[in-house]
Amino acid sequence: MRDLDNSSLGQDAAEYAVPADLAAMRVDYGVAHFGSGDDTDLDETWLAGGWEPLLRHWIEQATAVGIAEPNAMVLATVTVAGGTPRPVARTVLCKGLSSEGVTFYTNYDSAKGMQLAEVPFAAATFLWAALGRQVHLRGAVERASAESTAVYWRSRPRESQLGAWASQQSRPIASRAELDAALAATTERFAEVDDIPVPPHWGGYLLRPDEIEFWQGRRSRLHNRVRVRVAEGRQVVDRLQP
Ligand SMILES: Cc1cc2nc3c(=O)[nH]c(=O)nc-3n(C[C@H](O)[C@H](O)[C@H](O)COP(=O)(O)O)c2cc1C
Numbered sequence: 001m002r003d004l005d006n007s008s009l010g011q012d013a014a015e016y017a018v019p020a021d022l023a024a025m026r027v028d029y030g031v032a033h034f035g036s037g038d039d040t041d042l043d044e045t046w047l048a049g050g051w052e053p054l055l056r057h058w059i060e061q062a063t064a065v066g067i068a069e070p071n072a073m074v075l076a077t078v079t080v081a082g083g084t085p086r087p088v089a090r091t092v093l094c095k096g097l098s099s100e101g102v103t104f105y106t107n108y109d110s111a112k113g114m115q116l117a118e119v120p121f122a123a124a125t126f127l128w129a130a131l132g133r134q135v136h137l138r139g140a141v142e143r144a145s146a147e148s149t150a151v152y153w154r155s156r157p158r159e160s161q162l163g164a165w166a167s168q169q170s171r172p173i174a175s176r177a178e179l180d181a182a183l184a185a186t187t188e189r190f191a192e193v194d195d196i197p198v199p200p201h202w203g204g205y206l207l208r209p210d211e212i213e214f215w216q217g218r219r220s221r222l223h224n225r226v227r228v229r230v231a232e233g234r235q236v237v238d239r240l241q242p
Pocket of ligand 1: 072091093094104105106110170
């Protein structure tokens with residue numbers, strides 16, 4: 001596939017033309033989804049052990065049925081630039097999961113990094129459409145410790161480390177060629193360095209959810225929604241209407 005660039009926007013329409021009747025697209029949830037074996041109704045008892053084991057289990061099941069990037073989550077932050085607060089959303093990968101929360105890694109100087117510095121709260125949504133499942137979390141966000149960032153950094157392939165140094169994430173750049181040149185310069189800069197250090201502008205964030213909702217698609221749009229609210233170490237579980 002060709003690289004997306006700013007001169008070809010809109011020109012691919014013919015190449016990808018598939019009649020798409022958006023209004024007619026409809027999935028009947030709750031009937032054997034891709035071998036998930038999930039014909040039991042999600043209920044409050046599934047949360048008895050806390051939200052984290054169930055989220056982990058759902059990620060594992062998504063992995064088992066071959067869903068691509070089962071740890072991808074859409075992360076929403078808030079921008080206050082321009083006065084009126086506005087939501088901003090994009091996908092990141094969940095790289096850590098514990099009863100404390102979910103961890104993702106990014107550039108601290110990126111748009112989302114700036115937004116989190118101003119408003120340290122976020123919402124994250126996992127969607128596994130093939131399983132008819134969604135999990136939504138929201139809560140306060142803090143930077144991960146330098147130690148845990150360093151541990152994850154060392155696990156990344158060298159190319160990804162070079163990319164993190166080369167890219168000033170979220171800033172405009174004139175062309176693909178300029179980006180390739182930035183990577184070449186970074187590769188040259190670290191040519192003699194075995195262990196590339198963590199860039200000062202890069203690291204993890206921990207989203208500590210105070211609200212987590214598990215959603216399971218069901219027939220007749222009567223989906224199951226179970227919400228957990230966490231406050232002072234206690235959890236309150238409610239069923240919500242679909
Ligand atoms: C499947 C997928 C996974 C992604 N994972 C990450 C990630 O873990 N960290 C990250 O910084 N960006 C990731 N991105 C890119 C982001 O969606 C986004 O383009 C980038 O972080 C810049 O966002 P911002 O300008 O809002 O800060 C991912 C994109 C996709 C499609």
